[in-house]
Amino acid sequence: MAHTQDMLSITFAALADPTRRAILTRLARGEATVGELGEPFDISAPAISKHLRVLEGAGLIEREVDARWRICRLRAEPMHDAHDWLEAYRRHWEDSLDRLVEFVEQTHRAEAKKPGSGAPRVPRKKP
Amino acid sequence: MAHTQDMLSITFAALADPTRRAILTRLARGEATVGELGEPFDISAPAISKHLRVLEGAGLIEREVDARWRICRLRAEPMHDAHDWLEAYRRHWEDSLDRLVEFVEQTHRAEAKKPGSGAPRVPRKKP
DNA sequence: CTATCGATTAACCAAGTGGTTAATTGACAC
DNA sequence: GTGTCAATTAACCACTTGGTTAATCGATAG
Numbered sequence: 001m002a003h004t005q006d007m008l009s010i011t012f013a014a015l016a017d018p019t020r021r022a023i024l025t026r027l028a029r030g031e032a033t034v035g036e037l038g039e040p041f042d043i044s045a046p047a048i049s050k051h052l053r054v055l056e057g058a059g060l061i062e063r064e065v066d067a068r069w070r071i072c073r074l075r076a077e078p079m080h081d082a083h084d085w086l087e088a089y090r091r092h093w094e095d096s097l098d099r100l101v102e103f104v105e106q107t108h109r110a111e112a113k114k115p116g117s118g119a120p121r122v123p124r125k126k127p
Numbered sequence: 128m129a130h131t132q133d134m135l136s137i138t139f140a141a142l143a144d145p146t147r148r149a150i151l152t153r154l155a156r157g158e159a160t161v162g163e164l165g166e167p168f169d170i171s172a173p174a175i176s177k178h179l180r181v182l183e184g185a186g187l188i189e190r191e192v193d194a195r196w197r198i199c200r201l202r203a204e205p206m207h208d209a210h211d212w213l214e215a216y217r218r219h220w221e222d223s224l225d226r227l228v229e230f231v232e233q234t235h236r237a238e239a240k241k242p243g244s245g246a247p248r249v250p251r252k253k254p
Numbered sequence: 255c256t257a258t259c260g261a262t263t264a265a266c267c268a269a270g271t272g273g274t275t276a277a278t279t280g281a282c283a284c
Numbered sequence: 285g286t287g288t289c290a291a292t293t294a295a296c297c298a299c300t301t302g303g304t305t306a307a308t309c310g311a312t313a314g
Contacts, residue, residue, distance in 0.1 A: 012143035016136050017272085021212070028219060034291060047273055049292055054271090068281045068290050076219035083213040085148070089155060090210070092203035144302085161261060174303055176262055181301090195260050195311045 007059075008085060011078040014058035019043070020051050024060060024074060031073040134186075135212060138205040141185035146170070147178050151187060151201060158200040 005013075014020060023037050038048035052072065055061045059078045063070045132140075141147060150164050165175035179199065182188045186205045190197045 006145055008148070009143050009145055012139050016139035016143055018133055018136055019272090021135070024216075028216060035289095043272085044274065045291065046275085046293080050272070053292095070291065074216075074219055075223070076216045077223055079213050079216045080220040083210065083217070086206050086210040086213070089151075089201075089203045089206045092155060092201055093207040096202065096204055146302090162259095170302085171304065172261065173263080173305085177302070180262095197261065 007078065008081060010058045011060070011082050014054050014060055015079075015082070017051070017054075020055055023051060023055065027061060027072060027074040031071050033069045033071050035069075037072060134205065135208060137185045138187070138209050141181050141187055142206075142209070144178070144181075147182055150178060150182065154188060154199060154201040158198050160196045160198050162196075164199060 015024075019041055022040070026032060026037060026040075034045075034048060034052065037052070038045060041048065052061065052063070056063060059075055061072050062075050063072050142151075146168055149167070153159060153164060153167075161172075161175060161179065164179070165172060168175065179188065179190070183190060186202055188199050189202050190199050
């Protein structure tokens with residue numbers, strides 16, 4: 001499986017790890033060496049190395065050799081594509097928000113003291 | 128590993144598969160049964176079932192039982208969070224675009240017929 | 255009651271992932 | 285040259301993932 005993965009899949013997969021996302025967040029503040037990047041995490045250097053290879057494979061960082069240091073910097077372009085893909089669904093999550101607002105307003109309008117049987121399910125707008 | 132994953136990781140992981148993204152795209156057009164969702168793909172029904180469970184686990188779909196059909200519908204809220212996370216990096220990919228435009232303009236301005244040694248690297252704006 | 259249909263569960267498999275420790279490479283400082 | 289530091293590679297491990305086939309479950313049609 002997972003032969004020659006499409007870029008979007010590789011990007012999302014690279015982002016699907018909290019350590020890697022934290023590394024990207026750090027890198028957004030400016031370039032850093034591998035050692036600096038690994039310092040906040042309680043994992044071994046090789047583990048960091050692997051995370052960086054995944055990020056590099058996804059085109060999310062680039063590494064430059066400086067003597068015995070590798071300095072890493074962010075390359076955010078692949079995030080642009082991921083962002084665009086998600087953008088297409090904006091209408092759907094905004095619709096959900098509309099339904100929630102509508103629900104809360106209705107609930108407030110009818111301010112009876114029903115104890116409420118459970119979590120407030122967002123009502124479907126189904127025609 | 129991957130014990131009690133944070134939601135963002137679960138969301139990105141669910142999106143990191145082309146079949147699952149295609150399913151979401153289909154669902155964006157309206158609800159569908161499991162059979163309808165699986166029809167375009169050349170994989171077994173259990174495989175689709177697993178993909179749907181991943182999507183459900185990520186809160187990206189919900190399933191409703193209707194007699195012997197399960198009808199699925201999109202719940203796009205988790206995408207909102209993913210979108211927001213990426214949004215924080217917009218400046219970085221726009222910066223890269225700026226650098227590319229700048230590079231192309233410079234290249235065009237100096238319209239010498241240098242054969243060009245390779246792919247046009249985007250020049251760094253390094254302060 | 256039996257057959258069938260939509261869908262899921264069970265059991266399995268190959269490959270990938272995130273981590274480890276130990277060994278290796280390359281550049282610098284004595 | 286020797287030692288050391290930054291980082292990577294190698295080899296391994298447990299667990300997950302995406303897929304399979306076979307078996308199961310629930311609802312409907314005959």
